[in-house]
Amino acid sequence: MTPGLLIGGGIAGLTAALALRQRGIAVVVGEAVPQILPLGAGIWLAPNALQVYERLGLAAKINATGMLLDTIALVDGQQRPLLHADQARVRARYGHGTTAIRRAALQAILLAEFGAENVRFGHVCAGFEEDATGVEAHFTNGAQLRAGFVVGADGLHSRVRAALFPEARAVRGDGYRVWRGVAPLPLAAPFQRAIREAWAGGLRFGFSEIEPGVVDWFAAVPTSFDPARPGLQARLQAAFAAFAHPVPDILAAADEAGIIHTEVARLPALPRWHRGRVGLIGDAAHAGPPYLGQGGCQAVEDAYALALCLAQTPQDPARAFAALEKLRRGRARHVVRTARLMGAVGYLAGPLGSLRNAAFRAMPDWVSERQFAGVYGLKY
């Protein structure tokens, strides 16, 4: 069988490459960037993603490289608790809790396992043509690759998706931008090994240790907060000045040059995730806003489910893609909707914000843990 081609060597693409190889399906990855740079912030990997990595034999390495977290807490601007999810109980149930890891470190682990020689770096997919026996993909550097099937794992602004469904475009999202970065800052005991997300005044600030003495953070502000204006760090510090320790200290310690920015985008639901021998996974298929810390984890689930489906009908990728969508679409949609809801609720300010805080405080831990459990369990 002609090898498959994965467009995009991000979390979805590299995880899919490994899962497919585990099932004896040969693939090549075409990745736009010339090399993976040790830049960017971290990612929180939840138990659903770690269960997949367990099956791929990588969970121990990921957990040893990242930081195992003990709690996830929503708090108000003064760090007073709103909701709390104990990761020890989650770990007892699913075998894994949540792990914080640098994105570049995760990609390095995946790439080392798959073999960098199997990734065509500097290959920006420009389009493809399908015929009776395969797909011919072409790249902006002039290269052509023939494949038995193509998987678009090329993220929110997917070129593969644009070719399949030109009308389905990511549009401006909920009026917020997210800034993120890392800061060298030892945290005091209550903040160690914990995700804290503070909500106040229509702003949110989340952070966790990613390595001992290093904090991964994000700050969500309205889009009126102009990325082009100078003095970014000072402006962020001013916006979050009323937030209690350690938020101002994290922003003060952040390396301004390393702060990155994402505008929250909205991807309407696609009519389908596939056409013929071409399918989509990860953000290319179902990107949501980043308020649940699940976009990457859902991409990992897609990757694993893709391998299960292709292994069932290796000669019929179209059927495998249809089976993948059937398996994954409902769950991915639930996660996107929940993330949107968490976005809207988290930005409430004034009396509505106070009402939300009172309602969240009244909620027993087991209720919030049950909500998380709905996302953490794997169905396959």
Ligand SMILES: Cc1cc2nc3c(=O)[nH]c(=O)nc-3n(C[C@H](O)[C@H](O)[C@H](O)COP(=O)(O)OP(=O)(O)OC[C@H]3O[C@@H](n4cnc5c(N)ncnc54)[C@H](O)[C@@H]3O)c2cc1C
């Ligand atoms: C602020 C923020 C915080 C987040 N935090 C979390 C979190 O804690 N946990 C979590 O699970 N998720 C989180 N997410 C979501 C997560 O980052 C995404 O869902 C995840 O990266 C999607 O993975 P992907 O591989 O589908 O796409 P991407 O990560 O976007 O990877 C796509 C890859 O395709 C390549 N590519 C693009 N176009 C082409 C082309 N034409 N040809 C070839 N290659 C191409 C890109 O270079 C890239 O390597 C967060 C998102 C944001 C914005």
